[in-house]
Amino acid sequence: MIQEFKDFINRGNLVEIxxxxxxxxxxAAVVDTFTNRVVLPLIGLIFxxxxxxxxxxxxxxxxxxxxxxxxxxxxxxxxxNFLIIAFVIFLVVKAYNRMRAAQEADEPAEDTLLLRxxxxxxxx
Numbered sequence: 001m002i003q004e005f006k007d008f009i010n011r012g013n014l015v016e017i018x019x020x021x022x023x024x025x026x027x028a029a030v031v032d033t034f035t036n037r038v039v040l041p042l043i044g045l046i047f048x049x050x051x052x053x054x055x056x057x058x059x060x061x062x063x064x065x066x067x068x069x070x071x072x073x074x075x076x077x078x079x080x081n082f083l084i085i086a087f088v089i090f091l092v093v094k095a096y097n098r099m100r101a102a103q104e105a106d107e108p109a110e111d112t113l114l115l116r117x118x119x120x121x122x123x124x
Contacts, residue, residue: 035077035081036077039084040077040080043076051073052071056071056072057072
């Protein structure tokens with residue numbers, strides 16, 4: 001059972017998934033900071049509010065934060081965060097697919113290589 005667990009852990013795909021997860025969490029923190037420190041203050045300037053968290057609020061005031069419980073502005077900030085992350089992931093996947101297609105175009109298919117070998121053997 002321990003050996004099976006070691007084999008499972010050492011499988012290449014698991015390590016790649018774990019690496020992608022860690023990078024994704026770090027990237028989400030970067031995008032969150034970009035959204036909260038750059039994008040949302042610019043939108044706040046446009047709508048003349050200090051923070052989108054305080055824009056279109058409703059409900060009772062939370063004693064710990066001093067802000068309303070509900071906030072449409074905070075929801076809009078989360079949507080912007082999601083859209084930025086989704087767009088960057090789209091660009092990464094698009095670049096990966098383009099690179100992979102170029103790589104596959106450079107390498108002939110296995111059946112093509114086999115046919116070339118047969119042709120060369122027949123020519124001899």
